[in-house]
Amino acid sequence: MLSLKGNKKFLVIALLLLFIAVSFGTYAIYKSSATGTKSVNAAAWVIQVQSGSETAANIVQSNTFTLADITWDSNSRIGQAGTIAPGDHGTVTIKIDADGSQVDVDYAVSINTTSLNNSNFTVTADSNGDALSGTIAYNATSGTMEKNITLNVQWNGVDSTEANNADVALQGTQISIPVVVTVTQHPNPAAQP
Secondary structure: OOOHHHHHHHHHHHHHHHHHHHHHHHOOOOOOOOOOOOOOOOOOOOOEEEEOOOOOEEHHHHOOOOOOOOEEOHHHOOOOOOOOOOOOEEEEEEEEEOOOOOOEEEEEEEEOOHHHOOOOEEEEEOOOOOOOEEEEOOOOOOOOOEEEEEEEEEEOOOOOHHHHHHHHHHOOOOOOOOEEEEEEEEOOHHHOO
């Protein structure tokens, strides 16, 4: 027979196990989770470039535009019948239109006349203060994110053997003036350290 003393130990152990089992069943760990989403629209990037009366070209899609309507100084025009000659000068205005863009826009205009092999032919920013680079600040008002840049196109009349040979080499040819307009988001994240 089991002694009463042994039964008490067994009873205490059974009660303790029952208490532990009930305790684990009635206590819980508080745990919650939630997820959420929010949609955000990417900023618009709308850049058009035009020259003179030319229709604006969307350079984001085409990467090209046309230099049109060089206004030649009619008071001292030397080249005739739609031509230019040493001593002629004129201007062409390039319009950078960033209306509709939703970021600040940096622009840079570069000109390369080295392919002409004639240092007497120059294209420079007009002396009225137009800069070939700068920033157009974001503004939602139509017409405020536009920049006009006037370029002076000049074929200097220089009388020297070297200049005369270079000028004669251009006669009868079509002269191309490569102008590149580069527009980037400001600040340009790719240029950040």
